[in-house]
Amino acid sequence: MSSPALEIALAHHRAWTRKDLDLAMSYIADDVVCDAPAGRLNGIQAYREFMTPLVERFLIRAEMIASFGDDSTALLMYNTETVPAKSAPAAECVTVRDGKIVYNRFVFDRTPFDEFRRQQAQAAS
Amino acid sequence: MSSPALEIALAHHRAWTRKDLDLAMSYIADDVVCDAPAGRLNGIQAYREFMTPLVERFLIRAEMIASFGDDSTALLMYNTETVPAKSAPAAECVTVRDGKIVYNRFVFDRTPFDEFRRQQAQAAS
Numbered sequence: 001m002s003s004p005a006l007e008i009a010l011a012h013h014r015a016w017t018r019k020d021l022d023l024a025m026s027y028i029a030d031d032v033v034c035d036a037p038a039g040r041l042n043g044i045q046a047y048r049e050f051m052t053p054l055v056e057r058f059l060i061r062a063e064m065i066a067s068f069g070d071d072s073t074a075l076l077m078y079n080t081e082t083v084p085a086k087s088a089p090a091a092e093c094v095t096v097r098d099g100k101i102v103y104n105r106f107v108f109d110r111t112p113f114d115e116f117r118r119q120q121a122q123a124a125s
Numbered sequence: 126m127s128s129p130a131l132e133i134a135l136a137h138h139r140a141w142t143r144k145d146l147d148l149a150m151s152y153i154a155d156d157v158v159c160d161a162p163a164g165r166l167n168g169i170q171a172y173r174e175f176m177t178p179l180v181e182r183f184l185i186r187a188e189m190i191a192s193f194g195d196d197s198t199a200l201l202m203y204n205t206e207t208v209p210a211k212s213a214p215a216a217e218c219v220t221v222r223d224g225k226i227v228y229n230r231f232v233f234d235r236t237p238f239d240e241f242r243r244q245q246a247q248a249a250s
Contacts, residue, residue: 075192
């Protein structure tokens with residue numbers, strides 16, 4: 001593997017898909033910026049709160065579709081099986097500096113997750 | 126550029142983002158399969174119908190975020206400015222055979238497009 005950025009991105013990915021959120025977050029910079037579908041997340045605490053429901057409640061399994069990288073950038077696409085959706089693919093384009101992810105553009109379809117939350121809220125009311 | 130698949134994927138991308146749908150479709154295999162957020166599309170006609178509203182009604186401009194490829198696979202992430210959403214990023218992982226895209230895993234957030242369609246339907250009723 002010739003991409004230092006991809007090594008870090010894959011280590012992060014393996015950790016959170018194995019539900020080891022502490023290990024996963026060790027690859028994230030304190031001042032990370034993440035552009036996610038619902039808007040920008042600033043800092044590692046916001047990033048962790050964004051990942052927590054996926055890792056702790058929704059994720060059943062993940063499968064890498066493709067991954068590439070160069071010195072500073074890695075691009076991943078993977079599929080996840082989740083409680084809300086049998087197939088919920090996502091893509092991440094991360095920038096790595098000094099062994100940590102400092103930026104992530106995170107693309108996925110919010111629709112099945114929003115529908116699931118609406119159903120849960122209805123069931124609870 | 127050392128990836129034949131990426132050359133085709135980028136040629137397709139440049140064509141549709143310049144709103145030349147005929148040229149864009151010339152890089153798509155007749156029996157293409159596309160796994161899009163709303164489900165599987167089979168064949169070039171379904172693919173064209175899927176791309177048409179984006180190209181003809183929604184797209185304002187596009188900007189590549191990252192692109193990588195090897196012999197048969199290309200992975201792209203780009204941002205688009207659209208009528209429904211100022212920023213609507215997407216990722217495509219395509220398989221290329223004999224110079225044509227035969228498979229595409231297409232990831233984007235449907236939420237802003239669905240909201241726009243709901244608003245349009247309300248305004249029309």
